[in-house]
Amino acid sequence: MSDAVLVLNAGSSSIKFGLFDVGPAEPELKCKGLLDEQEKAPRVLVTDASGKELFEKRRPSGEGTHADLFTDILAWIEDHLAGDKLVAVGHRVVHGGPDFSRPTVIDAQTLAALDALTPLAPLHQPRCLMPVRAMRSLRPELMQIACFDTAFHHTMAPPASRFAIPRKFEDRGIRRYGFHGLSFEYVADRIAQLAPKRNRTVVAHLGNGASLCALRDGVSVDTTMGLTPLDGLVMGTRCGAVDPGVLLYLLQQEKMSADEVQHLLYEKSGLLGVSGISADMRALLASREPAAREAIDLFTFRVAAEVAVMANTLAGLDGLVFTGGIGEHSAEIRHLICDRLAWLGIRLDANANAGRHQHIAAADSSVDVLVIPTSEETSIVRHCRRFLVSCT
Numbered sequence: 001m002s003d004a005v006l007v008l009n010a011g012s013s014s015i016k017f018g019l020f021d022v023g024p025a026e027p028e029l030k031c032k033g034l035l036d037e038q039e040k041a042p043r044v045l046v047t048d049a050s051g052k053e054l055f056e057k058r059r060p061s062g063e064g065t066h067a068d069l070f071t072d073i074l075a076w077i078e079d080h081l082a083g084d085k086l087v088a089v090g091h092r093v094v095h096g097g098p099d100f101s102r103p104t105v106i107d108a109q110t111l112a113a114l115d116a117l118t119p120l121a122p123l124h125q126p127r128c129l130m131p132v133r134a135m136r137s138l139r140p141e142l143m144q145i146a147c148f149d150t151a152f153h154h155t156m157a158p159p160a161s162r163f164a165i166p167r168k169f170e171d172r173g174i175r176r177y178g179f180h181g182l183s184f185e186y187v188a189d190r191i192a193q194l195a196p197k198r199n200r201t202v203v204a205h206l207g208n209g210a211s212l213c214a215l216r217d218g219v220s221v222d223t224t225m226g227l228t229p230l231d232g233l234v235m236g237t238r239c240g241a242v243d244p245g246v247l248l249y250l251l252q253q254e255k256m257s258a259d260e261v262q263h264l265l266y267e268k269s270g271l272l273g274v275s276g277i278s279a280d281m282r283a284l285l286a287s288r289e290p291a292a293r294e295a296i297d298l299f300t301f302r303v304a305a306e307v308a309v310m311a312n313t314l315a316g317l318d319g320l321v322f323t324g325g326i327g328e329h330s331a332e333i334r335h336l337i338c339d340r341l342a343w344l345g346i347r348l349d350a351n352a353n354a355g356r357h358q359h360i361a362a363a364d365s366s367v368d369v370l371v372i373p374t375s376e377e378t379s380i381v382r383h384c385r386r387f388l389v390s391c392t
Contacts, residue, residue, distance in 0.1 A: 003087040004030065005384045006077065007377045008131045010092065015131060018377040019077055021084070022388065027381040031080065035069055044072050054080070070134045088143040089135050090384040092182055092376055094124040094229065096148030098173040103383040106132055106144040114146065120177075120228050123266055145387055147380045152181030153213075153220045160222040160313060176231075178213070178223035180205045180324075182379040187323050188218040190372045194358070198319035198368055202310040204303060205374065206333070207324035208236035208279065212303070214310035222313040224306050230265055233306060234299045236279035239269035241302075271295045281326050281333065300333060304340035317344060319368040328373050334360070338369065 002023035009016040015035040020027040031054060033046035046055040055076050077086065091106070095117045104110055111132060118125040132144055161176045163169075183205050191201055201215045210233040214222040224232030224241075234240045242265070250256045256264070272279035275295035277287055284292040311317040320341075322334055331353045338348045345366030352360040361369040 002084050003388070004081060004084050005088050005090055005381050005388075006086060007090045007380045007384070008092070008135075009376055009380070010127045010131055016377065017073065018381070019080070020377075020381040022087075022381065022385045027378070027385055029378075032377070033073065035073065042069060044069060044076075046073075046076060070131065070138055074138060086142065088145055088384055088388060089139075090145045090147055090380040091128065091132055092149065092380055093128045093146045094149045094179060095121040095177070096146075096150045097177075098175075100146070100148050101151045101154040103148075103387045104146050105387075106136075106146050110146065111136075122262060124229055145384050147182060147383045149179045149181045150177040152185045153178030153223055155219050156221060156223070163226070174227060176223070176226040178211070178220065179225045179229045180209070180211050180213070180223075181220070182376040183323060183374040184213040184215070184220060184223075186375050186379045187321055187372050188215055191215070191319065191321060191370075192218055194372070195319055195368055195370065200311075200314040200316050201319040201321060202307050202314070202317060203321045203323060204307070204327050204337070205324040206233075206303065206322065206327035206330075209238070210235045210240075210303070210324065210326070212306050212310050214313045216314055222310055224310075234274070234295075234302050235270045236281075237267050237270045237272045239265050239273070271299060274298055281330060285330070285332060296333075296336070300336040300340060303337050307337070307341060308344070311344065317367050319370065320346065321370045321372050323372050323374040328371055331356070334369075334371070 002021050005020050005022050005027070007018045007020065016032070017035065018032040019030045021030055029049045031046055031048050033044060035044050036042060043056060043058040045053070047053050057072050093114060097117045097120065099113070111129065114125065114129060135142065135144055156176065156178065163174065163176065165174065184203055187203050191198060199217050203213045203215060205211055205213070209229060211223055211225045212233065213220050226232070230238055232240050247261060250261050250264070251258070270279060271281065271284060275284055275289070275291045277289060277292050278284055284296055307320065322328065326333055334353055335348060338346045346369060347362035347365035348360055348369060349362045356371070358372065359368070359370055361367065
């Protein structure tokens with residue numbers, strides 16, 4: 001008999017999950033799945049590590065609750081374990097604030113503290129905590145462990161972590177935290193294996209949410225997101241960095257409420273707002289509409305500009321890594337970004353880039369360029385395993 005950990009990673013419209021055997025030195029993926037709530041009939045799909053379908057169940061629209069969907073997952077997992085023991089559930093939690101910098105067992109007090117951070121991630125935090133509540137209801141005796149997207153960036157220090165506002169607000173926790181930390185942590189580990197001499201690296205996590213991280217010897221020293229996941233790059237529906245005066249104008253002159261501004265900035269801006277077509281980069285790349293090309297142009301312009309900022313923090317650049325849905329799969333976006341960074345000595349091998357190779361820099365590039373698929377679930381289960389070992 002071996003121990004297993006279930007990892008839950010809640011997104012905006014779906015929850016990815018993985019079941020890992022944590023007996024080995026390196027956790028081993030037993031199966032993975034998706035709880036998709038975007039379809040008319042919400043479904044649970046489970047596959048093995050290679051992608052072969054093992055289980056699928058749909059519920060008619062409006063039938064059942066989140067707890068019912070998790071009941072389906074747990075029932076199948078307990079059958080699939082075949083004598084192995086489920087010992088914990090690990091969760092990705094987007095915001096840990098100033099107090100949560102390492103994996104933490106979730107009890108009622110911790111859950112209340114994480115709830116209190118919702119204003120710093122109003123769309124993400126409730127989604128992360130929803131599976132926690134469902135599991136507490138279904139298996140109250142099962143250990144639940146929170147792993148934080150902000151934790152990886154706790155190594156950041158002033159000036160990179162500081163806003164130019166009165167210091168009393170910094171004393172209250174108003175600072176730059178950064179996000180996508182579980183992804184950056186996984187990629188940093190892969191860089192150490194694939195390119196150990198690349199000590200000054202910028203990682204571009206590009207997807208519906210997007211951010212950059214400057215790594216010095218695998219440690220985060222700067223990032224593009226700040227207090228909230230709204231800052232930094234242009235994203236699918238989020239605006240990224242914007243003049244604070246725009247917000248004052250919307251409030252004072254347009255007479256918008258705070259809730260209306262929040263909805264605009266989080267859900268109606270970014271690629272969707274600029275293009276007026278879609279938040280999906282694939283749709284924009286396929287479109288012939290000028291507004292689609294303008295949205296792509298703004299996206300790649302902002303990424304390239306912020307890579308330069310990260311290179312300044314690092315006082316040089318040895319490597320640039322692309323990850324995330326767009327970063328991993330769009331050769332065209334990688335090309336457009338790197339073309340803007342040619343002045344930094346970045347050159348792509350066009351065939352390697354189009355061929356989905358891992359190393360895609362040209363022979364004469366002074367900066368190594370890699371594509372590294374990320375796995376937040378792997379980062380989470382590694383944290384859970386270390387935590388469980390420390391408790392024994």
